[in-house]
Amino acid sequence: MAESSGAERKEQQKPKGPGVLKVMQSILAGAFGVQSDRRRREDFSGHSPWPYIIAGVLFTASFVVGLIVIVNLVLAGQ
Template sequence: MLEERESQTQTPESQPDRARSPGVLKVMQSILAGAFGVQSEKRRQEDFAGHSPWPYIVAGILFTTGFVLTLALVVRWVLSS
């Protein structure tokens, strides 16, 4: 019975680390580094260790869409000049 109470009153330091969602800045840094091909293996492993891949997937799709649209607009502008 004493053991049950002790396990219920654990401090946050004694509880295992829970996966926190990465911050917006960290996701953006990872997406940009990956897009330019300068992402280190260590950083890539940190990004996906214990985190959900969904923030990175969504940010990657948004970045790619924005990049392609920007290129299309620039090409259209250059060809119309």
């Protein structure tokens, strides 16, 4: 019984943040405009916004760089 109460105390002391997969799903859904209002509220209800902000900036930067590379490859092939 002592083990379970110790585990419960650890869970209560440290709130668990969103996982990497959940953050990526939210970023992709938001980027394509299909994020539901329920999911958006769930994402920002009790967690820090920093994982979402960092992932969003990284996604946007890689998307723009990817587009630039594709356009340069297409134009170089002509």
